[in-house]
Amino acid sequence: MLSLSELTDLLATPQKIVITTHHKPDGDAMGSSLGLYAYLIQKGHHVKVITPTDYPYFLHWLPNNSDVIVYTENQQDAEVYVAEAALIFCLDFNTLSRINELGELIRNADGYKVMIDHHLEPEDFDDFRHWNINACAAAQLVYDFIVNVLNDGASMTKDIATCLYTGIMTDSGSFRFPSATSTVYRIGADLIDLGAEHWRIHQQVYDNATESRLRFLGHCLTNKLEVIREFNTAIITVNAEELKQFDIVTGDTEGIVNYALSVNGIKLAAFIIERADRVKLSLRSTGEFPANEICKKYFNGGGHRNAAGGASDKPLEETVQIFKSLLKDYEQQLLA
Ligand code: 5GP
Ligand code: MN
Numbered sequence: 447m448l449s450l451s452e453l454t455d456l457l458a459t460p461q462k463i464v465i466t467t468h469h470k471p472d473g474d475a476m477g478s479s480l481g482l483y484a485y486l487i488q489k490g491h492h493v494k495v496i497t498p499t500d501y502p503y504f505l506h507w508l509p510n511n512s513d514v515i516v517y518t519e520n521q522q523d524a525e526v527y528v529a530e531a532a533l534i535f536c537l538d539f540n541t542l543s544r545i546n547e548l549g550e551l552i553r554n555a556d557g558y559k560v561m562i563d564h565h566l567e568p569e570d571f572d573d574f575r576h577w578n579i580n581a582c583a584a585a586q587l588v589y590d591f592i593v594n595v596l597n598d599g600a601s602m603t604k605d606i607a608t609c610l611y612t613g614i615m616t617d618s619g620s621f622r623f624p625s626a627t628s629t630v631y632r633i634g635a636d637l638i639d640l641g642a643e644h645w646r647i648h649q650q651v652y653d654n655a656t657e658s659r660l661r662f663l664g665h666c667l668t669n670k671l672e673v674i675r676e677f678n679t680a681i682i683t684v685n686a687e688e689l690k691q692f693d694i695v696t697g698d699t700e701g702i703v704n705y706a707l708s709v710n711g712i713k714l715a716a717f718i719i720e721r722a723d724r725v726k727l728s729l730r731s732t733g734e735f736p737a738n739e740i741c742k743k744y745f746n747g748g749g750h751r752n753a754a755g756g757a758s759d760k761p762l763e764e765t766v767q768i769f770k771s772l773l774k775d776y777e778q779q780l781l782a
Contacts, residue, residue, distance in 0.1 A: 448558045448573040454596065456533060460490045464531040468539035469546055470696065471501040473616025473651060475538040478584040480508050481609030482535060485592055488601060494527045498545045502697020504654040508612060509605040517548050531557040538584035540568035562587045582625035585613025589633055604641030611642035616651060662692040666702055677773040678713040678780045680706035683766050686720045703728045713780050716769060720762040729754045735779055744772060
């Protein structure tokens with residue numbers, strides 16, 4: 447365990463630090479990581495951001511993106527940095543299985559592990575925790591960590607603000623989910639005052655699609671969307687061949703599940719995709735419907751009530767059938 451005073455003592459002198467985040471990082475994973483990175487390098491620390499895998503091209507504009515080490519592309523260096531780190535910040539995840547092979551490396555590393563996260567049910571691998579499931583984003587918790595835990599709001603910069611705004615914007619559905627409380631809006635306003643260009647950030651993340659993504663989206667909506675009125679559920683299923691046909695790269699499928707959820711009356715939406723190693727499911731729900739419960743119970747995953755994910759080692763068609771067959775168990779909630 448590491449107390450707050452021990453942590454602040456450590457941070458008072460330059461340290462070797464690793465920041466890591468979850469598999470296939472999204473806007474919050476990269477925004478919170480690079481936001482904390484910009485803060486810590488400014489304080490004179492030797493910091494490396496290590497992601498377990500690659501991440502979408504529409505996040506590559508983030509400040510200091512070129513410093514990021516992708517574990518699968520640079521395993522040897524990453525292993526040395528993890529082994530030598532005095533502190534390892536774990537952002538936007540709370541179980542080591544979410545970071546693939548990096549998980550066991552970090553579990554066995556000597557450095558203190560600091561978890562900054564907003565997911566349910568954290569695993570007990572950390573030494574210090576800044577954790578709150580009511581936060582809309584890990585980036586909100588990084589803001590809170592710098593401003594209210596370290597009492598160092600004076601050190602906030604435009605780069606930090608830009609990264610943290612990106613995390614909050616992407617995880618709160620552009621400030622529209624119930625998690626976007628008035629506090630979140632105040633933090634957003636503060637980040638804008640610090641130099642975050644909200645309009646530019648939105649444009650770089652959301653108006654930056656490849657042509658293939660748009661054509662693939664058209665294909666999904668025209669040919670692959672299945673609306674099951676009987677259970678107020680909509681599913682989009684995509685096989686490996688289609689991914690190849692449309693030249694789909696990391697990031698191109700992001701957010702497509704939300705189109706399925708936007709159909710009137712739909713309470714549960716699923717995007718089921720045949721990746722190289724496994725079949726991956728992305729679920730979204732409205733209101734009280736527990737999408738994370740389905741992911742946890744049937745697909746070895748988890749997440750938030752309204753946005754969750756998981757995977758299946760069964761073939762695509764069989765996975766889709768399993769998903770469809772479990773809907774009747776949730777009939778009451780889906781039709782309520
Ligand atoms: P997405 O559908 O965008 O991949 O993920 C939505 C939410 O579910 C995110 O909050 C993410 O952290 C969580 N999630 C996605 N995949 C998994 C998984 O395989 N395991 C767990 N525990 N959570 C996941
Ligand atoms: Mn998040």
